[in-house]
Amino acid sequence: MGLQxxxxxxxxxxxxxxxxxxxxxxxxxxxxxxxRLAQPRDAVQRTSTERREAGVIARVIGGExxxxxxxxxxxxxxxxLVALSLLKxxxxxxxxxxxxxxxxxKSLSRFRHxxxxxxxxxxxxxxxxxxxxxxxxPHLYDSLDPHHENEEGRHIxxxxxxxxxxxxxALERSELRQALTQTMMSLxxxxxxxxxxxxxxHLSTKETAQILDLTVEAVKxxxxxxxxxxxxxLALGFYGCWSRRTADGKVRSL
Amino acid sequence: xxxxxxxxxxxxxxxENAASPxxxxxxEEHLHECKSCQVxxxxxxxxxxxxxxxxxxxxAADKVEPIVRDVMARxxxxxx
Numbered sequence: 044m045g046l047q048x049x050x051x052x053x054x055x056x057x058x059x060x061x062x063x064x065x066x067x068x069x070x071x072x073x074x075x076x077x078x079r080l081a082q083p084r085d086a087v088q089r090t091s092t093e094r095r096e097a098g099v100i101a102r103v104i105g106g107e108x109x110x111x112x113x114x115x116x117x118x119x120x121x122x123x124l125v126a127l128s129l130l131k132x133x134x135x136x137x138x139x140x141x142x143x144x145x146x147x148x149k150s151l152s153r154f155r156h157x158x159x160x161x162x163x164x165x166x167x168x169x170x171x172x173x174x175x176x177x178x179x180x181p182h183l184y185d186s187l188d189p190h191h192e193n194e195e196g197r198h199i200x201x202x203x204x205x206x207x208x209x210x211x212x213a214l215e216r217s218e219l220r221q222a223l224t225q226t227m228m229s230l231x232x233x234x235x236x237x238x239x240x241x242x243x244x245h246l247s248t249k250e251t252a253q254i255l256d257l258t259v260e261a262v263k264x265x266x267x268x269x270x271x272x273x274x275x276x277l278a279l280g281f282y283g284c285w286s287r288r289t290a291d292g293k294v295r296s297l
Numbered sequence: 298x299x300x301x302x303x304x305x306x307x308x309x310x311x312x313e314n315a316a317s318p319x320x321x322x323x324x325e326e327h328l329h330e331c332k333s334c335q336v337x338x339x340x341x342x343x344x345x346x347x348x349x350x351x352x353x354x355x356x357a358a359d360k361v362e363p364i365v366r367d368v369m370a371r372x373x374x375x376x377x
Contacts, residue, residue, distance in 0.1 A: 112369050119365045137364065144368040223347065242348045267309040271337070274344040 089156075096160050104152050111148050118161050119144075121244060122168045128239040129172040131228055139175050143168045158253055165246075166254045169236065176232070226276035234269035241266050299327040304334050312341050 089097070102110040115122075122143050127136035146167055154163060227235060240251045241262070252262045299307075304327045310316040311324050328334055 108372055109369075111372065112365060115368075116365050123364060140364045141368050141371075144365060145371060148368070148372055227348075238348070242345060245349070263309045264306075267305070270309075270312075270341050270344055270348075271305070273348060274337075274341050277344055277347065278340060 093156075093159070097156060100151060100154060100160075103148075108148075111151075114160070115144055115147065115164070118164050121161065122164060125165055125168045125239065125244070126172045128227070128235060128243075129169065129232060130175060135175055135179070136172075139168065139171045143171045146171065159250070162246075162250050162253055165240070165244075169254060173232075223273075223277070226273055229276070230269055230272055234265055234272065237262055237265040238269040238273070242270075298330065299323060301327075301331060301334055304328070304331070305337070308334075308338060308341075312338055312345065 096114060099110050099114045103114065119140070123136055123140045126139040126143070127133065130136050130139060143164070147164055150167075154160070227238065230238065236255065237251060240246045240254065241248065246254070248259050248262050248266075251257075252259045255262070257265075304324060307316075307320060308324060311321060316324065328338065
């Protein structure tokens with residue numbers, strides 16, 4: 044089941060809505076590969092949120108299961124949106140979000156305070172979502188990106204004469220938001236995931252690298268390409284149907 | 298001076314105003330001479346703003362609220 048036309052706008056609303064609730068959290072990690080990337084932080088460096096969460100985790104591990112609700116609720120939306128950005132449909136995203144949270148509960152005793160709890164949770168989400176993708180469509184998973192890449196895999200930006208004048212009111216239109224989401228979803232998974240984590244979820248390059256088990260340089264490279272591909276798609280839109288539909292014909296700079 | 302390909306391989310930090318002074322100087326030397334890359338930098342910055350801008354969006358909490366509640370129900374069921 045794919046998203047219907049009206050749902051793309053909703054997705055963008057949700058993606059952006061998440062930013063307002065984003066919270067800085069506390070250290071943790073699951074996989075051993077992450078340990079070499081994560082910089083261990085001592086208790087003194089933890090934020091108050093991280094310290095509070097460490098206390099809640101201790102309670103859950105000690106048998107107070109109900110405290111788990113308090114621990115994961117702040118990240119419910121983030122988990123759902125990361126799953127949705129990878130899976131592109133609500134039913135699978137909801138399943139994966141539930142599986143992720145359940146897995147986090149079961150694995151909590153293996154959580155180590157060397158990365159943020161939210162980082163650990165997003166990492167589980169991505170692993171679960173990728174497993175679901177492989178299960179759903181193994182032949183399509185991680186297929187080569189059809190966009191403009193040369194033989195070294197480097198993205199070649201389209202050459203537009205000038206992109207400096209974009210109708211601001213176009214940004215208010217649902218077509219643009221839909222196009223933005225569709226373009227995001229059309230990126231291959233490796234670029235989309237990095238862009239969602241960095242530009243939509245506003246995670247740092249280092250956190251993104253930890254979650255995806257990539258080097259910081261690889262995250263930067265993928266983000267670069269994702270942004271250039273997104274730019275190409277948006278620019279085509281502005282030079283095509285969107286700009287012709289401007290209500291009053293005025294063109295303002297962003 | 299950098300080629301366009303070299304410029305594009307390194308311009309990520311620059312568009313976020315996070316490049317080190319020496320990298321920035323190197324990139325700006327190219328940028329000063331290259332109209333195409335000026336347009337790419339400008340439009341990429343705008344793209345990032347469009348993607349990250351949340352000003353015109355509102356929350357839609359109802360779509361995701363039941364997830365943790367449902368998981369808690371499953372945890373309670375398994376404990377019984």
